[in-house]
Amino acid sequence: MLTPGRISSELQLTPRFTIYSELPTWVLREGTVTQITRCTPDPPQTHVTEAPNTHPGALPCLSVSYGYFNTTQVRSRLDAHKMHLRHNPDGGVDEGPRFVTPIENVTVSVGRDARLSCVVENLSSFKVAWIYKGTGGRTVLTVATQVITKNPRISATQEAQAWVLTITNLTKKDQGVYMCQVNTKPVRKQLGFIRVVVPPTIEDTTSSSDMTVNEGSDVVMTCDARGDPQPAIRWVREDGRRLTFNTSSAVDEHMGRTLSLGAVGRNSSGAYLCIATNGVPPSVSKRILLNVNFPPVMLQEGSSGRVGVALEGVVSLECRFQVRPLTEVHWFHGPRELTPSDNSLTITTTSLDEDSGLWRSVLSVQVQRTRDFGQYRCSVRNPLGANERTFHVIGKMHLILIIRPSSPSSFMFTRHSYSAYSHLSLK
Known part of the structure; x- marks a missing residue:
């Protein structure tokens, strides 16, 4: 409730000067928080008391109540305490800047x-x-x-x-x-x-980089990031596969500065992403490539390894395998190692999937003589082991149709042959 100062009938008040405020009022006086309580009737006085420092920033204002005062008296009291109030034409007190x-x-x-x-x-x-x-x-x-x-x-x-x-x-x-x-x-x-x-930014110098380990090893990846607020770190696999911590535990993502993988297998190979976010765009990520070395594994893919071909034909033998790292691929015909210098054959080895270590090696042979038939072997080796696959190249069965000249009848028969017939005589 706003209370105006009471006016004495014995004093000529021109202009009328009324100060409005609730009591008590906290004010600032020369940087000190103070409380002005009232003006006494005769002579007019303004009581100023020190206040506890619990009202920092309180608005400067003045409370005068139940006193007899005129403009001059109020001015003198205010000036004595270095307080700035200005006359307001509507009869109130202007408190100055607010x-x-x-x-x-x-x-x-x-x-x-x-x-x-x-x-x-x-x-x-x-x-x-x-x-x-x-x-x-x-x-x-x-x-x-x-x-x-x-x-x-x-x-x-x-x-x-x-x-x-x-x-x-x-x-x-x-x-x-x-x-x-x-x-x-x-x-x-x-x-x-x-x-x-x-x-966020990622500290490359203290974060993990690409790494290569042997199958069965434990792996710990670290990702350090800075920013304000401090970024949170999230780990995922780039290919969307789950993170495998052991044979019985897998998750879509992992939170934290470090990612620990126990007894990694060949399927753990691939790219891992650590993603740093703190609510301030943009988020950043670091790609860490994990290579897991393992011995060669041959992929039979349902083939028996028996291949038929006609003499003077071309046979292609395909050997698929997984290995990391790939050190050596050799082809053998019986005990003899084959080399690309032989004009009757070609050997081509290519990577099908670098992340999984999948490879293909193809041997193409021109079967020119009967001795070109027999056993062929694809041998793969690296520092962790060796493996091979065997193929058997055999002669191909032909269907022979013979038509007797100048005769309405015909007949046919089959036989195994290492070559196609160029002509056939009947006696």
């Missing part, structure tokens, strides 16, 4: 721009200054629209009753408390805060 709304704190990514707005009414001839409160002390940035600091990224503008501080291309050092201050006595001020957040 902050309309609190300063809204802002959170901005590093490299972007930040704005703080300080809305002041009844500013009159007073000026608004922006001050940075850092660990090294206070720095005056602007007064009105004039830039005091030598930082070219800082500017101040007036937008109606708002005094706007703008800082461009923010750095982490710009984070902190900013004070909007009016040069009254005592000064009036309010605070705002700029938080500068930093998107």
Whole structure:
């Protein structure tokens, strides 16, 4: 409830001067929080008492009640305590500059721009200054629209009753408390805060890189990231397969700085992604390639290994296998090793899937003589072991149709042959 000061009928009051406020009122006097309680009837006095420091930033105002006073008396009391009240034409007391709304704190990514707005009414001839409160002390940035600091990224503008501080291309050092201050006595001020957040980055020097291990080994991958807030780390496989920790445990993703895989198998080979996020875009990731070495494994794929071919024909023998690393692939005909220098054959070895270690080796042979038939072997070797597959090349069965000349009848028969017949005589 607002209570006006009581007016004495014995005093001539021109103009009428009434001070409105609820009691008690906390005010700022020369930087100290104080409480003004009342004016006594005769002579008029203003009682000022020290107040506990529990009302920082309280609005400067005055409460005068149940007293006999006139304009001169009120002025003298106010001047004695260095308080600034101005005469208001409507018969009240103008309290001078007043902050309309609190300063809204802002959170901005590093490299972007930040704005703080300080809305002041009844500013009159007073000026608004922006001050940075850092660990090294206070720095005056602007007064009105004039830039005091030598930082070219800082500017101040007036937008109606708002005094706007703008800082461009923010750095982490710009984070902190900013004070909007009016040069009254005592000064009036309010605070705002700029938080500068930093998107995540991954520290390559302390994070894992591509690695190669033998099958059955334990693997630990590390991913270090920095940013503000501190980033969270998520692990996934690039191919979408599940993360396998052991023979009975698999998950789609794993959270944490480290990823531990026990007794890895050949199926654990592939690319792993550590993804760092902290709510500040963009997220970043690092690709770590895990190569698991293992001995050769032949893939039979349902073939019996028996291949038929006609003499003077071409036979192709395909050997598929998984191995890492691939060291040697050899083809043998019986005990004899075959080499590409032989004009009657070709050997081609290609990778089908690098991640899984899948390979194919093809031997193509021109069967020119009966001795070209027989047993062929594909032999694969690496430091962890060896394996081979055997093929049997045999003569091919032909269907022979014989038509007797000048006869209405015909007949046919079959026989095994290593070559096609060029002619056949009947006796």
